[in-house]
Amino acid sequence: MPDDRALRESATFPASVLAEIHRAADQGIYDIRGFGAKRSVPGFDDLLFLGASMSRYPLEGYRETCATDVTLGTRFAKNPVDLKIPITIAGMSFGALGANAKEALGRAATLMGTSTTTGDGGMTEEERRSSKTLVYQVLPSRYGLNPDDLRRADALEVVVGQGAKPGGGGMLLGQKITHRVAGMRTLPVGIDQRSACRHPDWTGPDDLEIKIQELREITDWRIPIYIKVGATRVHYDTALAVKAGADVVVLDGMQGGTAATQDVFIEHVGIPTLPAVRMAVEALRELGVHREVQLIVSGGIRNGADAAKALALGADAVSIGSAAMVALGCNRAVHVDDYAALGTGPGYCHHCHTGRCPVGVATQDPELESRLRPEQGAKWVRNYLTTMVLEMQTLARACGKSHVLNLEPEDLSALTVEAAAMAKVPLAGTDWIPGNNP
Amino acid sequence: MNDFDLKRVPLRDLNAHLHNDPTDEVTVKNPGGRHAIAVGIDAAIDVTIDGHVGYYCGGMNKRAKITVAGHAGPGVAENMMSGRVRVKGNASQYAGASGRGGTLIVEGSASARCGISMKGVDIVVAGDVGHMSAFMAQAGHLVVCGNAGQHLGDSLYEAVIFVRGQVGDLGADCIEKEMTPTHRQTLSRLLEQSGFQHSPDEFRRYGSARGLYHFDVDHADAY
16 A cells, blocks of 8 residues: 555656656557647636726616627728628538537537638538528638639638647547548548648738738629637737738637647647736727727636626627537546547537547547437527626626627726736736836 | 730630630730739630749639749649640649549749648659659659659658659658559650650559557657
């Protein structure tokens, strides 16, 4: 029997680090997994709202209107995207997700009056049919990209990067490359598919400006064009996206999810969403285009509070990916034996890359996929989005706002010095913003 | 027959005409290196461009026969779906990038990354192609009647490459393969369609060794 008093864990080599070194020694390859960053980073939990009191007047919670609508793509597009709520469904590929999951997301988004987004692998009939407003991604891989889908999209999103892996391309391991997925991507069945990290026909923002002109010409300037970037050098990337002609900038923080990426990439590249949103808003303001070029923020948005705080910092909308999957049943405590077969359990699963998703969300296996009925999934996501909206409205009314987009940095206070510095809102109980007024 | 003089008519008017009930034959005068000329066409028409074009001419073309009587800038016929694009002069970078069908013919030479990420298009180049051509090419044929630059076919999937001249060097996982009768027949057809007189016997064939299709740590030095 070990003596508990002698069991002293190393801070440098805790059990998790030892286990990873053992795994690397056994397998000789980096760990590839799904989900997003698991490390703790400063986030929206480190901010609080300053509700109204003597100097501000709140709105009645159940009587006075608090609007949530937002219009995206007003800069150049003939037909901007009108959304009833400022929460969109982020791009997730058919391939990473099953067709039922994509359909469920489309149905829920349509019920809520918001948009959903395709992913690396093209547009499926299921998601086009079920999504009233569908954003079509133009990715470096160009899998499935075609002008017909371009023209039946409601907006385009040129993906430069994603928060889970800025600088990295998509990855879909062979076990998920079924005949249908392979056909859409023009690839052999069953191979490990590693997408390009750079677009094949442009390099740099000057080229991208010309690329966007081409996309506008092909779509007759009808629909908005978003540019999505992973959060790294946010100030420059936002400014360059504006210069390149974006109608909307989509900014994905490092907490953003992925279906399959190297763990070292997920945990060690990119910056958190909290500073990223503030930096993007500063860049837009400097260029005089804040609110003219809309900003969608994603990466670790989990509830109405996160969404409201992102809007208060200046975003026009937020986007959810991982959270929407969780609403569909990801990590729900059902089919526990199947989690165990993957060597994990509900609450810890990040095995999207295996294609053996116990709840039928991130899989191409017909039997597993049948566990998620699109009607049920749509109901869950609709309920979850409804809850998020009610939470946002509750917070906005408490701050005296008749529209969630009227929330502002002045409504916020930071719990930690780090959050105060990153979001540039005062540390609670002080007027101190580190870096602003030392 | 319809003429568009881009010195006098905005590019938008040209592309709008090509998208909405276009005439059977369209001639574009004074292209002046403008970008996105004749993009997104979905019609069996003939478009002739008298002069040099900028980026992405003929991008995402379906069914149309587009002729550039001049040089083409980067990304000519990018993501082409069907039809035919012929460049009488040289083509810049990424010619035929991610093309999914149809034929791109370059009567001069093409620059770097010709046929990058191609997904079914056939590309026939009378002259040379630059480095990293057919990078990550998934399907279709790249025919090079001259020489190919360095790292030809790097990370190649199932596209087939034919080269008549010298190859700088082959990229990761690209190897020379036997010229079978079927390949000779395909090459003969592509040369004939393009109007080039070479014999298929003058070419060598390159394809994927398929060694990188599944990640194997023993292949880590290939990256």
